[in-house]
Amino acid sequence: MLALALAASIDASAADAASIDLPAQPLGITLDSLAKSTNTKLVYADSMVQNLQAGPVKGNYTVQQALDKVLGQNDLQYEQVGDGVIAVKKTPPKAKSD
Numbered sequence: 001m002l003a004l005a006l007a008a009s010i011d012a013s014a015a016d017a018a019s020i021d022l023p024a025q026p027l028g029i030t031l032d033s034l035a036k037s038t039n040t041k042l043v044y045a046d047s048m049v050q051n052l053q054a055g056p057v058k059g060n061y062t063v064q065q066a067l068d069k070v071l072g073q074n075d076l077q078y079e080q081v082g083d084g085v086i087a088v089k090k091t092p093p094k095a096k097s098d
Contacts, residue, residue, distance in 0.1 A: 017060040017061060017062050017065075018037060018038050018060065018061065018062075019059075020034065020037060020038075020057050020058065020059065020060070020066055021057075021058045022034065022056060022057045023056050024053065024054065024055050024056045025054060026049075026052070026053060026054070027049040027052040027053060027054045027070065027074060028044075028046060028049045028052075029054075030054035030057070031044060031054075031070070031088065034057075034063070034066055034067070034070070038063045039084070040063050040084055040085075040086060041084055041085045041086070042078075042086050042087075042088060043081070043085060043086070043087045043088065044087070044088035044089075048076070048088070048089075048090065049074075049076075049088075052074045053074075054070040054073075054074070055069070055070065055073060057069055057070060063086065064078075067086070067088075071088065075090065075091045076088055076089065076090060076091060077089060077090075077091045
């Protein structure tokens with residue numbers, strides 16, 4: 001029951017599609033622009049995105065779709081940590097199988 005309540009608590013602004021038109025640019029700039037245009041707070045360490053590039057994002061996307069697009073190409077992921085707050089973090093390394 002608690003899991004359902006938590007899943008349902010995703011901020012409405014994060015679930016609504018927005019028109020996004022961002023050029024290829026440094027990832028930090030893309031994340032800041034995405035946060036501003038979707039009224040979402042994105043939390044990340046500057047050192048984590050330093051020297052990383054994001055491809056262009058153009059079209060109607062939810063915050064999650066846009067983040068999937070720009071973070072996946074950089075081995076980063078995101079997690080909803082609060083109402084309207086999303087944390088960007090490194091994708092954990094895959095476990096080696098014997």
